[in-house]
Structures are given as structure tokens and as C-alpha cells.
Amino acid sequence: MTQDHLASDLPNFPMTRACPFSPPEQYAKLRETEPLSQAVLKVTGKPAWLVTTHEHVRSVLGDSRVSSNLKLPGYPHQFHIPEEMLREVRLMLLSMDPPEHTAQRRYLIPEFTARRMRALRPRIQEIVDARIDAMLAKGGPVDLVSSLALAVPSLVICELLGVPYEDHPQFEEWSALMMNHDISPEEYGAAVMGLDMYLDKLVTAKGAEPGDDLISRFIEKNREEPIADHTDIVTMARLMLVGGHETTANMISLGVLGLLEHPEQLDAIKADPELLPGAVEELLRFFSISDSGTARVAVEDIELDGVVIKAGEGILALNNSANHDESVFPDADTLDIRREEARSHLAFGYGIHQCIGQNLARIELEIVWGTLFRRIPGLKLAVPMSELKFKDEALVYGVHELPVTW
Amino acid sequence: MRVSIDPDRCVSAGQCVMLAPAVFDQDEDGIVTLLDEEPPAELHAVVRQSASLCPVRLIQIAE
Numbered sequence: 001m002t003q004d005h006l007a008s009d010l011p012n013f014p015m016t017r018a019c020p021f022s023p024p025e026q027y028a029k030l031r032e033t034e035p036l037s038q039a040v041l042k043v044t045g046k047p048a049w050l051v052t053t054h055e056h057v058r059s060v061l062g063d064s065r066v067s068s069n070l071k072l073p074g075y076p077h078q079f080h081i082p083e084e085m086l087r088e089v090r091l092m093l094l095s096m097d098p099p100e101h102t103a104q105r106r107y108l109i110p111e112f113t114a115r116r117m118r119a120l121r122p123r124i125q126e127i128v129d130a131r132i133d134a135m136l137a138k139g140g141p142v143d144l145v146s147s148l149a150l151a152v153p154s155l156v157i158c159e160l161l162g163v164p165y166e167d168h169p170q171f172e173e174w175s176a177l178m179m180n181h182d183i184s185p186e187e188y189g190a191a192v193m194g195l196d197m198y199l200d201k202l203v204t205a206k207g208a209e210p211g212d213d214l215i216s217r218f219i220e221k222n223r224e225e226p227i228a229d230h231t232d233i234v235t236m237a238r239l240m241l242v243g244g245h246e247t248t249a250n251m252i253s254l255g256v257l258g259l260l261e262h263p264e265q266l267d268a269i270k271a272d273p274e275l276l277p278g279a280v281e282e283l284l285r286f287f288s289i290s291d292s293g294t295a296r297v298a299v300e301d302i303e304l305d306g307v308v309i310k311a312g313e314g315i316l317a318l319n320n321s322a323n324h325d326e327s328v329f330p331d332a333d334t335l336d337i338r339r340e341e342a343r344s345h346l347a348f349g350y351g352i353h354q355c356i357g358q359n360l361a362r363i364e365l366e367i368v369w370g371t372l373f374r375r376i377p378g379l380k381l382a383v384p385m386s387e388l389k390f391k392d393e394a395l396v397y398g399v400h401e402l403p404v405t406w
Numbered sequence: 407m408r409v410s411i412d413p414d415r416c417v418s419a420g421q422c423v424m425l426a427p428a429v430f431d432q433d434e435d436g437i438v439t440l441l442d443e444e445p446p447a448e449l450h451a452v453v454r455q456s457a458s459l460c461p462v463r464l465i466q467i468a469e
Contacts, residue, residue: 062463109418109436114427117420343425343459354419354461362424 010047013039013316014078014292020390020399021258022333023288027052027321036307041076041314048076048295048314050321054346056304057294057322060315061351066296068353070095075297076314078395080185085192090231092239094293094353101352103227104236108356111160111214117359120156124364127155128371136375140405141382149252149402150245152368156360157244161237162206162213171195175242192238199237203230214240240357247290248361250391250398252368255283257388257402258335259369260381265337270373279337280365285345286335288320289397294349319346378406407450412464413437422456422465429453430465438464 015024030037035053040046051060060066069075071086081089093104110116131148138147150172158165177183177191203215210216215237222228228236259266259279269275294317302309309315323345324332336342348355355361373379382403391398409429416438422430423438429449431439445453457465 062461105417106435110434111436112418112420113432113436114420114423115432343455348419350461352417352462354417356418359420359424 010038010040012042013048013050014042014393015039016392017390017397020388021261021286021335023291023320023324027318027324031321031325036304036309039316041078043079044077046076046314048316049309051315051317052321052325054322054325054328054344057317057319057346058350059304060296060302060317061294061346061349061353063302063351064098065298065300065302066315067097067299068095068101068296069097070295072297072299072312074312074314076295076316078292078295079183080188082185082189085185085189090235092235093356094239094243098352100227104232105352105356107218107221107227108214108236108240111217112356112360114359117363120360121363121367123159124152124156124367125371128152128367129375132371132375141403142405144256144402144404145249145253145399146401148368148372149256150249152252153245153248153364156364157241160214160244160360161240162211162215163202163241167198171198171241172245175246178242195238195241196234199234199241200230203233203237243355244357244360247396248364250289250396251284251287251361251365253399253402254287254289254397255280255365255369256372256379256404257381257385257399258283258286259373260379261385262335265335266373269337269369270377273370273374275337276366276370277362278339278342279369280362281342281345282335282337282339283365284347285323285329285339285342287397288323288345288347290347290349290395291318291320291397292316293395294319294353317350319349322346376406379404380406407445407447407453408468409440409443409445409453410466410468411438411440412466413439415462415464417462419461421459421461425456425459426452430456 382405
């Protein structure tokens with residue numbers, strides 16, 4: 001079968017959300033009729049398996065016969081990476097397999113323990129309050145994305161990593177570019193290179209003069225027991241920086257929008273902040289912003305329900321589909337902040353690569369949404385919902401701007 | 407209920423320690439530790455949920 005023939009027979013991926021509050025319409029049909037199916041990746045024209053049920057997504061992501069290594073033939077790339085760059089590029093944590101993955105993750109997890117996250121709460125609260133002070137001082141309408149949603153996770157991750165916040169406009173631009181399906185190989189390469197040159201200097205500086213931060217502690221551990229060279233550390237820092245703010249930022253804005261569009265649930269949260277942690281899980285499930293971030297390639301044949309994924313074939317385990325699987329989440333297309341099973345969502349992935357910063361994200365979301373609606377209870381959209389532009393082609397879903405007033 | 411864990415496989419997603427802090431903790435390296443092998447009945451539901459959510463399924467329950 002030729003590539004052209006495949007392209008004409010198989011659906012394209014990514015599929016577009018017809019409604020900003022729902023997964024692509026095709027997902028429900030796929031779950032029902034063909035839970036393991038093939039599609040053609042728009043960016044590369046190559047085929048990949050789509051895994052769509054909650055059970056299968058967990059099964060594939062928990063399987064040691066899949067690899068996350070983007071250098072392997074058959075890996076389902078979702079943006080253009082110049083071939084030369086692919087050969088040279090260092091693997092980020094999320095692209096590593098054991099034992100390299102295990103070693104690097106173990107160096108990082110002490111930074112993200114439940115205890116550390118609890119200790120961060122007061123500082124995150126200060127950061128959020130300062131941004132809301134600024135919004136109130138300026139007066140509405142403001143763009144919630146730039147004034148709050150991007151600023152808060154940026155400030156938090158900069159503090160964790162020991163990155164000077166005054167440098168944030170530059171790396172926010174680079175990381176937004178890197179999350180876009182739709183840029184050229186040259187643009188992608190330039191964004192990665194720009195960020196890496198910046199972080200290269202920063203890592204060198206931290207090596208000479210350590211601070212009280214994640215990068216300095218990684219360098220220190222690595223001196224005692226080396227697992228990474230300078231370039232690996234720069235690559236690790238890039239993942240923490242990009243992964244730490246683009247995702248949370250998009251989730252903050254979408255969650256605000258989701259709650260504004262469900263006023264009775266928002267009123268319930270305002271009346272009873274104890275509902276917030278459940279609302280965080282439900283909004284993570286409902287929007288599933290990193291739908292196809294869980295790309296894998298089979299390294300052995302894998303049989304699932306009578307379907308064989310052959311060694312060397314690419315797999316996308318779609319968590320936005322899994323999170324709308326009616327067998328786990330009844331009435332899945334409805335937002336319900338009291339949903340008991342919400343926490344079973346796979347929005348942070350599953351298996352050994354499940355998001356290392358998930359509990360940081362949970363705390364940030366809870367504090368941002370709780371504080372925003374407590375301090376500005378009259379918050380509302382400043383434009384009709386139909387005028388909002390969503391990031392349909394980005395690797396991480398979101399809204400470009402969210403004009404709000406009060 | 408009897409709980410056992412396999413800490414060697416822990417990836418420190420932290421789901422268990424957030425859900426059932428009376429039963430699960432993390433050591434200074436961030437790896438799961440078990441505080442209570444035989445948790446009281448009122449914690450059984452969150453312990454089962456922790457086992458079900460653990461992304462590497464390292465929590466075993468015998469009932």
C-alpha cells in the first residue's frame with residue numbers, strides 16, 4: 001500500500017473540535033466502532049494508530065513494549081522537526097525510555113513531592129494576588145491570558161528553576177512557537193535554538209554559582225553521580241520551563257471560560273470553596289488540553305482486543321477521547337464539578353511518563369480560580385463567546401486571548 | 407485490608423500521597439513509603455482509589 005493510497009483512505013489527524021467545549025466529533029464514533037484505528041498525520045503524511053478508549057489508553061501507556069523515543073523510525077511526529085536536527089537532538093525526559101528515563105526522573109522528583117508543593121502554596125498565593133491587584137488597578141477589560149493565565153505559571157516555574165523572570169517575554173514566545181503544529185521546520189528549529197542558547201548560559205552560570213533552585217540542585221547531584229552532560233541539563237531545563245507554563249496557562253484560561261459558561265456551577269464554587277479540588281479534576285478532564293502529547297512507537301508487536309500494532313508503528317493514545325469515554329465518565333460531554341469519578345481522567349497521561357508537575361498544576365489551578373472568583377466575583381466575558389479564537393492546531397489546546405471585565 | 411507497595415517502580419506521580427496521606431508518604435527522594443499496612447475501614451475507599459490511579463500500578467491490595 002502506498003503512502004498516497006493510505007492518505008486517501010484514512011482520516012487525518014489532528015481532528016478539529018467542532019465545538020470549543022467538546023472533543024472532535026469523530027472520537028465518540030471511533031470509541032464505539034473502531035477503538036483502535038489508523039489515521040494519517042497531517043504534518044508528515046505518515047500513518048499512526050489512534051487509541052481512543054480509557055481502558056486501551058491506560059493499557060498502551062502502561063505497556064513496556066512501547067517507546068517514547070522520537071528518534072525511532074515510525075515515531076508519530078506531530079510537528080516538523082528538520083531531519084538533521086532530529087539526528088542531533090538530545091532526548092528530553094518525556095522522550096526517554098528506561099533506564100535513562102528512570103535515572104533522570106529520580107533526580108527531579110524530590111522537587112515535586114507533595115510536601116514541597118504544599119510549602120509552595122503561600123508563595124503561589126502571593127503571586128496570584130499580585131497579578132489580580134494589577135488587573136484591578138488597571139480596570140477592565142483586560143486579556144486574562146496575558147495578565148493572569150500566562151503570568152502566574154511563568155512566575156512560579158521561573159522561581160522553581162531559578163530563571164530570572166525579567167527574561168520571560170522572550171522564552172514565552174519561543175515556547176508558544178514550539179507548541180504550534182503549524183510552523184515550518186526552520187521556525188521550530190530557530191525557537192529551540194533560541195531557548196537553548198539562553199538556557200546554555202544559565203546552566204553555566206548556575207554551575208559556577210549555585211542557587212536555591214531545581215537547576216542548581218540537579219547540577220550538584222549530577223556532579224556526585226553523573227547521568228547527564230551540559231547539553232542534557234540544558235535540554236532538561238527547556239522541558240521544565242516549557243512544560244511548566246504553556247500547559248498550565250492554557251488550562252487557567254479555559255477553566256475560567258468553562259466556569260463562566262456554567263454559571264450555576266461557578267456560583268456553587270463561590271458559595272463553597274471546598275468544591276474547588278473536584279472542579280480542578282473535572283476541568284482537567286473536560287478540556288484534556290494535551291490530547292496527543294502521549295505519542296509512542298511500538299518496539300514489539302502488541303495485540304489489543306484482536307488488533308495487532310506491529311513493531312515500528314506509531315501510536316497516539318488520545319487522552320481527550322479516553323476522558324470522554326462514557327463507560328468511565330457517564331454523560332461525559334457535560335461539565336459536572338461534583339462528578340465523583342473525575343479524578344480517573346488521564347489528562348496528565350499514564351504510566352512512567354505521567355506528568356511530573358501534576359500536583360504543582362493542581363495547586364496553581366486551585367489557587368488561581370479560587371482567588372480570581374473570590375476577589376472579582378463579577379468577572380465576565382468582555383466579548384461574545386463566538387469571537388474567541390481557539391488554538392485548534394496547537395499541540396496544547398487553549399484560547400489565544402480571553403477578554404474579561406467586571 | 408492489607409496494602410503492599412513496590413517502591414522500586416515509583417515514578418512519584420504523587421496521586422496516592424495526595425489522596426491518602428495517612429497511608430502513603432514520600433521519602434526525601436520523593437519515593438513512595440507505606441505508613442499503614444492495614445488501614446482502617448474509613449480509608450479503604452481512598453486506598454482503593456490510590457491503587458487504581460497509580461500510573462505504574464505499584465500498590466497491591468489484599469482484602
